[in-house]
Amino acid sequence: MGADLQSNTYLSPGIQAMLPFLYAAWSDRHLSVPEIQSLRREAGKLPFLTEEDRQILSDWSDPVHPPSRERFQQWLTSGRRAAEDLPEDRTASLAELGIWLGLAAEDEPEAKTTFWQEQLPALHQIEAGLGGIREDTYRALFPQYDQREKLHEAIRESTVDPAELQRILEGDHAATIARVREILLRPSFERTTLRIKEDYREQVLRWCKELAREGIGALSYPREYGGQDSMADYAAAFETIAYHDLSLTIKFGVQFGLWGGAIYNLGTKRHHDAYLEATGKLELPGCFAMTETGHGSNVRGLETTAVYDHENRELIVHTPSVAAGKEYIGNAMHSRMAAVFCQLIVNGESHGVHAVVVPIRDESGHTLAGIRVEDNGYKLGLNGVDNGRLWFDQVRVPVDNLLDKYGGIDEEGRYVSPIESASRRFFTMLGTLVGGRVFVPRAGLSAAKSALAIAVRYGLRRRQFPSESMRSETIILDYPNQQRRLLPLVAKAYAVQFGLDHLLDRYVSRTEEEMREIEAMAAGMKSYATWFATAAIQECREATGGKGYLAENRFADLKADTDIFTTFEGDNTVLMQLLAKSLLTEFNKSFQEDGNIAVLKYLGRRVTTIVTEQNPYVVRQTDREHLENRSFYVSAFHFRARRLLSTLGSRLRAYIKGGMSSYQAGLLCQTHMIKAAEAYVEQLVLDESLKRVEMVREQQHLSDGLEPSDGTAATTADLLEKVITLYAAHTIEGHAAWYLESGYISGQKSKAVRKLVDILCAELRPEAGALVDGFGIPDGLLGAPIAL
Template identity: 45%
Template sequence: MDTPGLPAKIDPDVLTTVLDGRWAELRRAVRAQMAAEVFEDPVDVDTETHRVQVLEWLRLLARTDRPGLGFDPAYGGGGDVGGALTSFEMLGFGDLSLMVKAGVQWGLFGGAVQLLGTERHHERYLRDIKDLDLLGCFAMTEHGHGSDVQHLRTTATYDPATREFVVHTPDRGAMKEYIGNAARDGELAVVFAQLITGGESRGVHAFLVPIRGEKARGVEIEDCGRKAGLNGVDNGRLTFDQVRIPREALLDRFGDVAEDGTYTSPIESDGRRFFTMLGTLIRGRGRVSVAGSAGSATKRALALAIRYGEQRRQFARPDGEEVVILDYRAHQRKLLPALATSYALHFAQEGLVSKLHDIAEDAPEEEQRELESRAAGIKAVSTWHATATIQAAREACGGSGYLSENLLAGLKADTDVFTTFEGDNTVLLQLVAKGLLTSYKDHFQDLSPLATARFVAEQLVEAVIERTSARKVVERLTEADDGDVLYSREWHLKLFEDREEHVLGGVAQRLRKAGSDPFGVFNDAQDHVLRAGRAHVDRVVLEAFVDAIERCADAEARELLERVCDLYALANIEADRGWFLEHGRLTSGRSKAVTAAVNALCADLRPHARTLVDAFAIPEPYLAAPMLRD
């Protein structure tokens, strides 16, 4: 079986142009600053030294216009949401503590003030936040409630006699935990709490609460201490003992309290208001930045491992010459499909950022929810990919990869938490599947398993996906010759689409049986729910890769990207071939042919491996591992 041909050699700069996309000029500017300043992972430093260094770097960033890109131009910002997200992504090539601290300050804290506050908050705080004259925190997660934000236990009770809110931590389970910037540098926190006025709870709202200084009486701060990674970020725990803040400290875009305690909101439903607020935050910052920076860290690991694989020699050929380890098929298998996936996820991330940048504030709710779902799914898949690929890269470098000086150990430690912060990946994939199942019904707001199953049991009939032409195309191509199909983009696309439709339809049928035990039925179907979410994201990612190739003007670069896309698609099919075989989408012979095709593509792409990682244009100081010295 022959693979389509490839050009002998391609200039990596041509691929960089394709990868850099819409914000190419900004990417070049960030690379230049990172090369000059070198925000490089410190090795063997104590926690305090690392925190001091990261804060110094943060101040260097504040001297540029990039931290303010996502803010309103009326307050010195750039009004460029896509540019802001791209800047955070690029910081992922360096010390990830800097990326996280920058994300907390300008993405989460500043983003919450801008997106949840109104003009009085913007006027008072945004310039200081942008210029780093006011450091802040984003205090959402509690010890007892991480993913289940709707049921946070911190309270903010309005006192009409003093026109103040009283913020209180009722028990240790309500302690704010893992709050970036809290342990050392933060002065003000956006605290998410249950708003209570007139004896009635109106759901979770955001409040500005001083955590240091004279106005912070009743605030207790505890340092989270040494972590497995990201020790340049000063994570802390916050508890509040009847802390009084003025009425104006409520970020009141979606709900306000008058002096007499009367509550008003442009959104009548408490549940819908909460998810509108949460969706606004998601569209603005967090999960998208985490996915992008995870992608950058993964690219860095692959660049290190592939460079090492091209120079490390092990065992001799019959002629006596030792073999570079990247010439071994097993080594190629370890790294090249992961590299293809990184390319695919890069283009999916780029498409997501563009959609976030372009979406109108008053876009239809269905469009907004679809974007939130895509952000959740890409974040989950990108961070799981980072964890698996950085581990594979470490193994590919043997004992050298285990040494801190060679950077992979630090990348592994720093990205490990990405799978559970800004949304636990398992919960996020359920969110993706729920969005598909419910067609974004307005009255479906509660994310709990019980509510999901109950809703589906009562309302799902019209949401069960009907079979489309995808299944028919797959059936037609099943009988075709392997050589005609394995490299057929139509077959790849329709196979991914058909898998998604089949799995989602099966989930719907299972959940319709909820009856008197909705939680039990949902619990039993949870693996299918997660598979549905993953199948959907895989299809979206493949389509993004295909779209990017169609935009590529250089014929040779396009041909190389076509083969990388083939490897992404076929490696994905191979990894899930148990499902494809069980459901008749692959014959046993075709399954073997897929594996042979993955091997052939690894062989064909081996001469281009260095080109493909060089195209990421990672500044050289961040690849200066001692193991790569001649």
């Protein structure tokens, strides 16, 4: 064995074994610092290397003195010759090739076989440590590459079971999600392309009624009204429905979440008894009539009025102008009832915005007197949702139709409320909107997951463009640029999921005192997640080329249907400003309450940052161990969030002290506010993602203590750690200019972060299929032929 190889070499067995790694490391004609460190660190542990071998290896891995073209070609030739003799039961990996070369160079190879086989795990470790090895490097070394197992499973195949990832993502709601999936996979939910909006709307209405019959719509309602009293299960159902059809998702959300939510959250027991059970069964279709054409996000400025007539104990609901009409109301063309938000006027005094239940159609579907309804017509997407406009002309309803949990009218005709402050009462009532901002981003994320699953699966099948060293075309996900386009998005999808889960937990277990904080958090997470969804879907469409442009592969619908997600339930730009204002309020409040102590703490954090994070060594530190360490990227996220918020406060304060109104100062700082809000959300998402990783690790430790484990969960935790590290590195890379301007990183470190993103993408490439399968989207719901 190996006689020809031995006769052609003057190198020791140890150096022979390292030749494939040297070739791979230098294959792009540049050896990075992390690659040098990985080679030297791991090689230092190898028992088959002599001191002379280590010196040779050090010389040949010196970035200042790259190998000559002749030496580089000798390494390739030696490796290819050995690969030709590599037994068929050996995989095409650098580690296996190194063992074969080392063994072939021994004087008595048969006596050394066991010793060299024992070195295989260590060489696999070095191979993994190099990271980012291109497929053409492997093809150059292995002439029979396409006739044998492509690469070692540690390099190419997933190390985790997708079902384990799915279990982590679904958590305690797996049973609800499975039940909803089962319903959506029935023949009655088969998708058909209906271009006429009325046909599409009727199909969506039928689907919605079937879900209602199965009790899915009422999941969040009390058991006495046919529900399960579980807001979290409702959220799980909502995001699962979004894998099927987004028009159905929005119709479902309007009927059971907005209309039903208004009745439940703003009404009292008499309203619950009158409407809730019928709403959950979709026997009583309703809509949520808040937004007006002339006011958009300015809910305080709504013009529609509800004037109390004490003599008849009635409310007179009226739209004073065309611009005051209710705009873009979902379920408007099918509803019999509307929760109308209007200015409540009692005895000539306005008590702010309240909700009134107003019948708009009879049981036969005929529009009632005083009600004017217009169809919004065709839209860019979501044409299965019956959006319309509503106007009210002196419509009289009983005073009992006022949803009076937070403000009502007593028997004497006086306005009464358990909340004295009009401002606090207004924001408490608007809590009904928070639910929408909690649920909508989950649907948007489901759409992004669908797009990513389609694009990644296609990328694992489609081949394109051979090179001189390749006998067949390359799988497109093996191209570094394709990995760069898709894998950071997959990583971000996981991170956003963990952030949204935290928001949902806070919302479900909320107290009244926490609502302002949760509302601000929901505003930021809704914006961040829906902006991500639209960007991810577009990138996935482009990454699938002409196939992605075909309607059958669903990107057309996903793009069109999610586009509105960035502006409904609140325009994202406005919501991010709302979050920034909330953060500033809390920031200023902490200084006012804690006085000098708060100032000292703030200054102490700044000094600590300068000493530990912005000293010249750390600013320039580029080794991979440092860049992948949580202490680096968590600190970087927190630094950005703190700095942007504190400088925003300083700018606003300076403008106002200079005589400018707070409104004008806010306009000048608007873009700064949005960036500060973005930094807060990214910090939140990262922190919650790392907490989830630790939960997985703890579960594995408990499992190990109770029963034998196959190591799956530990591997899953390691994978999730790497996924979140990619999210963190890619986010820092996206803000590289800001970090450079702030003196937090050097240009050299910025390049190292970029390189780390490349390496992590390459290392996660074998896991790509498992990561998107972990989303748990069945083929029947995914639907795209290129992904099946």
